Amino acid sequence: MTAVLSQTHATAKATPLILLLIIFIDGLGTALLLPMLPMLLDPGDPAGVVFTSTPTAARTAWLYGVLLAGYAFAMMVGAPLLGALSDRIGRRPTLLLAVAGSVAGYALSTWAVSLGSVGLLIAGRLLGGTFAGSVPVAQAMLVQTPDSAMKRIGWVMFAMTAGFFAGPALTGILLAGHTPGASLLLPLQVALTLSVLCLLMAFLLPSTPAPAATTGPSLIRQVLNGFTSPATRRPLLALLWLQIGWNLFYQYLPWMLARQSQTVGSISLLLTVVGIGMCIAFIWVAGALQTRYPAPRIARAAIPTLVVSCALLAATLDNSLALVFGALAAIAYGVAYTALIGHALACEQASLRGTVLGIAASLAAGAAAVTALLGGVIGVWGNLLLASLSVGALVLSWVILGSGKDRDE
DSSP states (O other), X not given: OHHHHHHHHHHHHHHHHHHXXXXXXXXXXXXXXXXXXXXXXXXTOTTSOBOSSOOOHHHHHXXXXXXXXXXXXXXXXXXXXXXXXXXXXXXXXXXXXXXXXXXXXXXXXXXXXXXXXXXXXXXXXXXXXXXXXXXXXXXXXXXXXXXXXXXXXXXXXXXXXXXHHHHHHHHHHHTTTOOTTSOOHHHHHHHHHHHHHHXXXXXXXXXXXXXXXXXXXXXXXXXXXXXXXXXXXXXXXXXXHHHHHHHHHXXXXXXXXXXXXXXXXXXXXXHHHHHHHHHHIIIIIHHHHHTTSOHHHHHHHHHXXXXXXXXXXXXXXXXXXXXXXXXXXXXXXXXXXXXXXXXXXXXXXXXXXXXXHHHHHHHHHHHHHHHHHHHHHHHTTOHHHHHHHHHHHHHHHHHHHTTSOOTTO
16 A cells, blocks of 8 residues: 555656656647648658649648648637547546547658648648647646646646757758658657557546536536626636747748848757747746735836837847847747736636636637738738737737736736
8 A cells, every 4th residue: 555655646646757758748739730831742752641632832831831731720719629628537638538639640641741632731730739739738747836837837838848849950850851752751650659658648647536516517618608797708818828929020030131131050059049039937036926926017027028028029030139029029929928927827716727728728819810811911011010019919918908907817
């Protein structure tokens, strides 16, 4: 009996590490596929997918957008439902379901490439995106109390960010020296193996307490109630506009730098600095600030800092000051994001934290998809308009957050 209790205690202590590893591998597996999508859709590469008719450049670009945005839109729908389901049936069963769905998505994508099927590849991406809600469920398991929310969410975002940076690098290693006709299956097989590893690790997690209530409104109604609740609506809306503003700026930052005649090395350096800044914010700064100030106050200070930093970054893209303002913007974004999540969680009862985190993931995915599709249209008018709309969205986020009084201040 003592040995069993000791083993259970050890597993419980290892739970945060297991969850963070699952999140890291999930991010790595997702980003692993991104650099190889152009090769998969290259009509001149026999190892890619086969088109039913002679592809045009426009059709190839459209399919590229579908594979990227389809995953994000599927996640936008699936994440809040999985978060709500975790409130209904428990965190661990929902996490197992989500990771198993991701395994199925990667398996279908791998099969699609082995057959050369565009349709199956799209289906695999949609299936994977639908079950990509393991992150908010894992967040809900990590965040036990609002007092620790910002610190734990910072850990989650650090693990996810590290995975997104590691994924493309790993693909580059796996496909180094790729020539047309050589197999493209290896990165997909690695992603599938990593997702299976996530599933095995999820089985190691201890059982979570049974929910107080297993019945209630439908999952869709529960999600809608979570978003329209007077307590959570303001921080979640502020989070949405924060994501729109930051994604619009960050996703097209390489494009803006290229217009300033920056070299590939300079672009990579700035993006690396921004990535390091976000990691520092997530793993240290956000949690340190939470010990001294309430989440709403932190967000109200971080968002204006982000606005000013982005404006100065846009104005200094052609000189070395961009590194300073890029780092400051990244830290301010990381702090603002974690503070808004912590604010929303503090406004909602513990039994609905999965729903709130699922909605937050859905908003982030939706913002990424919309800005990815619209940014190119906006960007043709020049850097000034792109940066201005980004800053405008960030200002709107700050205005929404400051439009009411918070109960914890």
